[in-house]
Amino acid sequence: MMAEKEVQLPILRSVYQDLTRSEQRIADYITSHADEIMDKTIPELARNTKSAEITISRFCKKLGFSGLQGLKIALAAELSSSGDDRFQDIHRGDSYEQVAGKIFGNIAEGMQDTLKILDYAAVERAINALVQARRVAVYGFGNSATVCRDIETRFLRFGMVVQAYDDISQQLTSASLLTAEDVVIAVSHSGSTMNLLKTVEVAKKSGAKIIVITSYAQSNLAKIGDIVLTGMGREVHYRSESVASRLIHMAITDVLYTGIAMQQPEQYQENIGKMRSVISATRE
Structure with missing residues (x-):
């Protein structure tokens, strides 16, 4: 079975630390199951995240969307534009060329996140x-x-x-x-x-x-x-x-x-x- 594509909306990252535990659980699920979310209803998402349906609705509104459909539209746009770009962390064995490439790349991605x-x-x-x-x-x-x-x-x-x-x-x-x-x-x-x-x-x-x-x-x-x-x-x-x-x-x-x-x-x-x-x- 193909692994789920992990995509995180920039807006999720900007509010994550201020979400409740239940809302963070929803955010984590969306990040790990981005492709699945498109076909999910509020009851299904609530069941998969062990949340109340009202919590799903409040979560969407907290992110600035009118409801789950608005979140899906934003997520679809993120999926279509993300391509193969992946955030890259730095490791001890990296060469200075790799370090520079990752830092510059991550800065560029952060700039694009901010534009969104x-x-x-x-x-x-x-x-x-x-x-x-x-x-x-x-x-x-x-x-x-x-x-x-x-x-x-x-x-x-x-x-x-x-x-x-x-x-x-x-x-x-x-x-x-x-x-x-x-x-x-x-x-x-x-x-x-x-x-x-x-x-x-x-x-x-x-x-x-x-x-x-x-x-x-x-x-x-x-x-x-x-x-x-x-x-x-x-x-x-x-x-x-x-x-x-x-x-x-x-x-x-x-x-x-x-x-x-x-x-x-x-x-x-x-x-x-x-x-x-x-x-x-x-x-x-």
Whole structure:
């Protein structure tokens, strides 16, 4: 008998850690029996996963589908586009050429996953909010702090009042002084960092609009955010998922950066010209 093709929807990966045990059992079954799911009814799927029928319906809605049929359509699209591409983990005996090939391949797959789960209406709302903001505060810790610094460096080119903070005391001070005219970009792979949640809650009470960039759509941080942009990388044992997702999150911020530039092309070109002129003068 031919083994079942194991396929996992990107959206399943983005919410998996926030699913209940029963829902994770359903997700695992779908991953391992992707081809079978197309012919299954809700009662059959419930029986095979030892779940209640209402749990199957709630599971589908949690993933953003109206019901099982919507999930089947998304799964069919995933099956048709996946081809022979397989996620590749890194092993101790791999050559450096193999390591490089796997890392680059997995990054590319993670980018494609993100294209499938990114909410483009949310992207547009985020760009509009940033264009209209009086000032932008960017919060994150650890690997996410590098994304925050990149946002600060790049968005500064628009003449924005933007600053990145990776210290809890500075974050809380900044958050307490924000107003309804300000925007926060909070970056976190897990979306569960307690200090970041505390800071964002303070910023929310101050009236600021919260844009969240995270790997987990159902995380506590995502639930606080006004606008949530989700994207995650492929995990390997020698390279944590949070490190891979850092690159995905930077790519999402590149989309925001480009969107802002498209909204104000003349101002952007003028600012870039001024920046290059001043920087080139330091090289003479």
